[in-house]
Amino acid sequence: MSETYASGARPERRADSVMTVAISVLAAVLVITGLIYAAGTGGRHQAVLAAAGCEPNLSPSGLQCTTVQMLTSQYVAITTPAIQQLNTDVAAYTANERHHLAAAEAALRAEVTSASAFGASLARFPFPPTIAPAAKVLVEAIRARVKLTAEQARSASLTQLRSFNGRVNVAGVAVQTEMKLIRKALAARPTANQEP
Amino acid sequence: MATTRNYEPDLYPDDAIDRWNGKQESADDYRPQRRAAKRRVDEWMEVEFKFGGSRIKRKALALVLLGAPGLVPLLFMLPALITLNKNTFSVSVDDTLGTGAELCLFLCLLITPMVTLTGQRWFVPLRRWYGIMMACCAIGDALAAGLTDTFAGGFFGRVAGHVFELMGFMMVMLVIPLLVTGNHWAQRKLGRFWKPLQRLTYVIWGLLAFHLMLLEGFGFQRGSNGSGFAGDGDPIFHQRFYQYSACSLFLLTLRLPPVKRWIAARQSEGRNWLVHLTILPIFALFVFGMIFIVNEEIFKGIDSFMEHPSSE
Numbered sequence: 001m002s003e004t005y006a007s008g009a010r011p012e013r014r015a016d017s018v019m020t021v022a023i024s025v026l027a028a029v030l031v032i033t034g035l036i037y038a039a040g041t042g043g044r045h046q047a048v049l050a051a052a053g054c055e056p057n058l059s060p061s062g063l064q065c066t067t068v069q070m071l072t073s074q075y076v077a078i079t080t081p082a083i084q085q086l087n088t089d090v091a092a093y094t095a096n097e098r099h100h101l102a103a104a105e106a107a108l109r110a111e112v113t114s115a116s117a118f119g120a121s122l123a124r125f126p127f128p129p130t131i132a133p134a135a136k137v138l139v140e141a142i143r144a145r146v147k148l149t150a151e152q153a154r155s156a157s158l159t160q161l162r163s164f165n166g167r168v169n170v171a172g173v174a175v176q177t178e179m180k181l182i183r184k185a186l187a188a189r190p191t192a193n194q195e196p
Numbered sequence: 197m198a199t200t201r202n203y204e205p206d207l208y209p210d211d212a213i214d215r216w217n218g219k220q221e222s223a224d225d226y227r228p229q230r231r232a233a234k235r236r237v238d239e240w241m242e243v244e245f246k247f248g249g250s251r252i253k254r255k256a257l258a259l260v261l262l263g264a265p266g267l268v269p270l271l272f273m274l275p276a277l278i279t280l281n282k283n284t285f286s287v288s289v290d291d292t293l294g295t296g297a298e299l300c301l302f303l304c305l306l307i308t309p310m311v312t313l314t315g316q317r318w319f320v321p322l323r324r325w326y327g328i329m330m331a332c333c334a335i336g337d338a339l340a341a342g343l344t345d346t347f348a349g350g351f352f353g354r355v356a357g358h359v360f361e362l363m364g365f366m367m368v369m370l371v372i373p374l375l376v377t378g379n380h381w382a383q384r385k386l387g388r389f390w391k392p393l394q395r396l397t398y399v400i401w402g403l404l405a406f407h408l409m410l411l412e413g414f415g416f417q418r419g420s421n422g423s424g425f426a427g428d429g430d431p432i433f434h435q436r437f438y439q440y441s442a443c444s445l446f447l448l449t450l451r452l453p454p455v456k457r458w459i460a461a462r463q464s465e466g467r468n469w470l471v472h473l474t475i476l477p478i479f480a481l482f483v484f485g486m487i488f489i490v491n492e493e494i495f496k497g498i499d500s501f502m503e504h505p506s507s508e
Contacts, residue, residue, distance in 0.1 A: 013454070015454060016454040016455070016457045016458040016461075019452070019454045019455060019458075020449075020454070020455045020458045020459075020474055023455070024474045024475065024476075024478055025477075027446075027477040027478040027480070027481045028477035028480075030442070031481050031484060034433075034481075034484055037432065038430075038433070041430055044430060045430075077287050078287070078505075081282065081283050081287065081344075085282060085283075114282075117279070117281055117282070117283060118283070120503075121503070121504065124502075124504050125504070
C-alpha cells in the first residue's frame, strides 16, 4: 500500500477488493453451473433425437445423427435461393428472347452457371439411401437441362434461339417433377422409430 | 509519438484497448520495480534467429503464428468467392464472416487484459492486426449479405431492413473509420483525436450485444428461434448472446479501474499468484464462451469452404 502512495497513483480502496472478488465468485459460479449443465449434454441430445427422428450418419458436419427436420431444413436452404436465382435468369431470358439476342444469350449463360452450381450442391447433399436414387435422377435432369441451355446460348439468331424453347421446357418439367418427388419424400419420411 | 505524451504516470496498467497500434509506450514503463521481470520475455522475443539467409526476430515469428488465425474466416469463404457461389454466400456468410468478426473483435479486445495480467507487451501489435481482420470480416459479411441475402428491399433492405441488421450495419459503418485510421500515418495526422476515435471499438462492442440479443430472441430459445435449433439439445450453449456475455465479462472486468487498481496493488506486493487465482474463474468463463464461438466458426466455416453451406 505504501508503494502505491509513494508512486503518486490513486490509492487502493477496500471496494476494489470486494468488486474483484465478487466478480470472480460470480464467474466461478457460472463456470461450475455451465460444467454441470454440460454434463447432461449427452442425455439431452438423445432426447432431442428421439423426439425429432433420426437419420444415422448423414450429417456432413460430423454429428452422430441428423434429424429429418434438419435434413429438410438443409435441403430447403440449398434449393430456395437457387430456385430464386434460376427464376430470375429465366425471366431475363423471356424478356429478351424476341428482341435482343445478346441479352437473351447472357441470361442463358447466367442460367447455366446457376443451374450447374445448384446441381453440384445437390450432388454433394447427403440424401438418405431411400431418396438417393431420386436425387440422382434429379441431378441428371438438371445436367441435361444445363447442357441444352448451354447449347441454346450458342444460337446464331433469335429464331434458332427460340427453337430450343420446347426442348428446354420439357427438360424443365423433368427437373420440377423430380424436385417435387424429393420434397414430398423428405416431408413424408418416417422417423427412425417408425422404420422397420 | 504524439499520443504517448498524454499518458499520465499511473500505477495500474495502461488501458489502451482502443489502439490497434502496438508501438506506443505503456504505463508499465513508469513502474521500474515491475519492469525488469516483465521485460524479460519481451527482451527474449526481441532476439533474432537465423532463418534461411536472413535473421528474424522471435517476436515476428510468434506474431505471425498468433495472427494467422485471423485470416481463417476469410479463407473459409474464399472458394465460394472464387466460384461466385451465391448459394454459399446467401446461406452461411453471416455465420462464417459474422462469427469471424466477433472472434477477431474479442481477440483484439483481449490484448489489453493480457498486458494487464502479464506485463508483457511483445504481443500488442496483434491488437491492430485483429482489429483489421475484424473490419475485413464485418465489411465482407455486410457486402455479401446485402448482395445475396433473401430478405426483401434491395441492398439496404437486406443489410438494414431488420433491427438486428440495422445494429450490424451501424457496426460496419463504425468499423470503416477505424480501419481507415488504423495506421501510423493516420495516427500522426489525427494526433490527440486519434485515441478518442479508436474508442469507437467500445461502441461496436456494445452494439454487438444488441445485434446478438435481437438476432436470437433476447437470449431465450422460442421454438426454432435461436441457435439451439442445431439439434444437439444444447440451446443455452449455442445462444450467441450468452457466448458473448461469457467472453465479455473477462474483457470488461480487466478494464474496470477498481479491478485494475486491485491487480496493480497485488502485483506491486509481489503477489501475482493471488491475481491469477482471482482472475482464473473469469478467464475460465471467457474460454468457455470462446470454445463455442470457435466451434461455430469451424463447423460453419468448413461447410462454407466445401461450398456445402449449413443453415443450422
